[in-house]
Amino acid sequence: MNTRIARITTRLLISLLCLLTITGSVRPNTVEKIRSQGEIVVITRNSPTTYFEDNIGATGYEFELAKAFADYLGVNLVIKQADSLSEIYNAIDRNDAAFAAAGLTATQQQDKWVRFSTPYMQVSQQVIYRRGGMKPKEIFDLAKGQLVVTSDSSHAHQLRKIQGQQIPELTWSESPDFETVELLQMVATGEVDFTVIDSNEFEMLQAYYPNLAIAFDLTGAQPLAWAFPQSRDDSLFKVAQSFFRNAQTNGLLLEVRERFYGHLDQLNYVGAKRFQRQSDKKLSKYDGLFQQAAKRHNLDWRLLAAMSYQESHWNPRAKSFTGVRGMMMLTRRTAKELGVRNRLDPKQSIDGGADYLVKLRKRLPKSINEPDRTWMALAAYNVGYGHLTDARKLAKKDGGDNTRWMDVKNYLPLLSQKRYYKQTRHGYARGSEPVSYVQNIRRYFDVLVWNDNPDLDIALESENLQLSASIRVIPPLL
Structure with missing residues (x-):
């Protein structure tokens, strides 16, 4: 009798194990669920280095990487914002988001709660x-x-x-x-x-x-990485690791780094203070003209203002040793082509500069996308379209991508070296100047956008620190 019961029990256990094996094999993993739903939810912070909204929509370093990963998976990206770091980690723990892309430092303290991906940046x-x-x-x-x-x-x-x-x-x-x-x-x-x-x-x-x-x-140096749940189902984590090992992703990391950080060293303490003083003192006199010109040409007025500061420091009577004049420093020949009769008239100069920038941007090949299209148009505004074309040809000849500013800016300075400019149609150029020109304008533009955004104007009163209930004072150990 006992033998018979043992046999029956054994058969039931085997049947149960088989059933578990079968049902386990058809249960979708995290990646399969995401692909079937057609979207991936990512949690992040709203900050200049992670995710924010600008005049063209959602952007930010973390957003661009997460969007590329969603494309890699073939799904749509859904962004969920958190108000604090603890909220981010809690959301991952509760599986309210697939992972966190929030500029998180991969530390041993958090390793027990989350699984960090391959680092994408080193910071201190x-x-x-x-x-x-x-x-x-x-x-x-x-x-x-x-x-x-x-x-x-x-x-x-x-x-x-x-x-x-x-x-x-x-x-x-x-x-x-x-x-x-x-x-x-x-x-x-x-x-x-x-x-x-x-x-x-x-x-x-x-x-x-x-x-x-x-x-x-x-x-x-400490690594920044994405944070995934500590789960037996590590399918999404493994796909993310493959994403970061992918050669195209390596190129993407360089491109996104250039877009958000490549121009930041252009404005030192002295330059920033000077720009701040000039903005407070002069910009209000001309911002209406920049806005009118920008509206006519479908441009951001702050880009035109940044150009004008780089060209003339918003001085209508500015003049260079080469004879270019006015707010946008137009040559006599260019002014004539654009119908600008008086280069010293601020309105005519700004309208002419905007018109010229748009013409240069339209002239570039369709294969060049934004924002590289605008950066290259700015370079052509400074050094001439022919010299920009020469630099693009040098980049292509050397195996670079001549549709990306990140690559082309490395070849423009070579136009001042004989062994390179003798290979070109338009010859010698002071090629380092357009690189600094573009990078400076990008930085001035950033500051103008910041100053023009009321959401970023934070007014903190002196008693806030003492009265905030969320403030915790960490006492000494003595």
Whole structure:
């Protein structure tokens, strides 16, 4: 009897195992579910280095990478915004999003909660202070001033490590409500003495806060990566790893890096202060003319204003040693072709400059897409269409992509070297000038967009830090 019962039990167990095997084999994994639904939900932060809306729609470094990954999967991208880092990690833990693309530092503290992808950027943590204020020269000086960081950030984790191992008297405040912009604003206005942010964030935002500077690096290079759930189903994580190993993705990373960071070193402290002063003093006299010209030509008026600052510092009577004149520094020949009778008249000069830029942009091959199309048109405005064409031919001959500004800007400077310009139709050119010209305009444009966006104008009163219920003061260990 017992033998018979044992046989029956064994058969039932075998049947159950077979059933589990069969049902398990047909259960779709995460990637299959995403593809069947036709969309992937990604959680991120709303910030200049991750995701934001501009005049052409959604953009940002993280957004562009996530969009490329969605295309790689063949699905639509759905963005979900979080208000804090803890909200991001909680959303991943609850599977409310497929992964997080939010400028997250891959740290050991978070490894137990999420699975980080292959890094796509290296950054360092930097201590930021106000010029003319208290400047910390080493980490021990952080205990002498008021320091604020974002809760649950890699910066907060690093401060805890320093407090535990080196400076037990260190104290600071942290809040989940403070994003990078708010922290920099508080330091800039003197509400606090220091903050800590990632190097890529300060690189992007420094021009908007010229009175801020880097005291020192708090860490060495640290990786930024996407965060995936810690799950047995790692199908999406594996596809993401393949995406980052893909040769096309490597090219994409370089392209996106150039688009968002390639021009940021053009505006130093002195240049940023000068641009700020000129904007406050002169721009209001002419912004109406820039807006009218931009509307007629379907351009962004801030691009025209950035061009004009680069050309003349908004001086209607500007003149170069080559004889170009006016707000947009038109040559006599170009002005005649455009119907500009008086190059010193601000309206005529701005209209003429806008008209000329549009003609150059239309003249470029259809294979050149935006924003590279505008950057190359600007280069042609400065150095001439023929020289730009020569540089594009050199790039193509050398195996580069002559439809991308990222490649072409490396060949323009070669036009001043005989062994290169003798191969071209139009000969010698001061090829480094159009590169600086374009990169400067891109930076001025960034600042004008920032200043013109009321959503980015953060007014923090001095009592905010003390009254905010979300502020947590980390006491010393002494």
